Amino acid sequence: MERLPALQACLLAGCLCNDTRLKSKDNGQWEVVGGEQGESMTILLSVLLNRELPILVIQVLWLNMINSITMTVPLSFEPSTGREMTRPPRDPDANLLSPRLLQRILLVSVFNWILIFGVFEYI
Numbered sequence: 001m002e003r004l005p006a007l008q009a010c011l012l013a014g015c016l017c018n019d020t021r022l023k024s025k026d027n028g029q030w031e032v033v034g035g036e037q038g039e040s041m042t043i044l045l046s047v048l049l050n051r052e053l054p055i056l057v058i059q060v061l062w063l064n065m066i067n068s069i070t071m072t073v074p075l076s077f078e079p080s081t082g083r084e085m086t087r088p089p090r091d092p093d094a095n096l097l098s099p100r101l102l103q104r105i106l107l108v109s110v111f112n113w114i115l116i117f118g119v120f121e122y123i
Helices: 004-026 031-048 057-076 099-122
Strands: none
Touching: 031 057, 031 099
């Protein structure tokens, strides 16, 4: 019985994490993943095509840091609703990434890749 409060706290933390994940899905947080994929595609294709890198590694790190901090830190300070433990658990067979979300990530990746190469070729 002495482990019950610890178990309850763990369940509450899991519910809060799931709520944050759902909020981030609705608020465009997954575009960060698309941006990172676009940067990765840029570097990979530059190496495969034996071209000069259009973006420096330090620029990729800086972009990732700025994007991640500005988009995820506000979520960590959002208060809980207080109803987390009354909702039913999520379906364990449900996908974390829906097909629509994967499509958005791919679209942002390709857009980011085109933008990076376009600016590099233009300048």
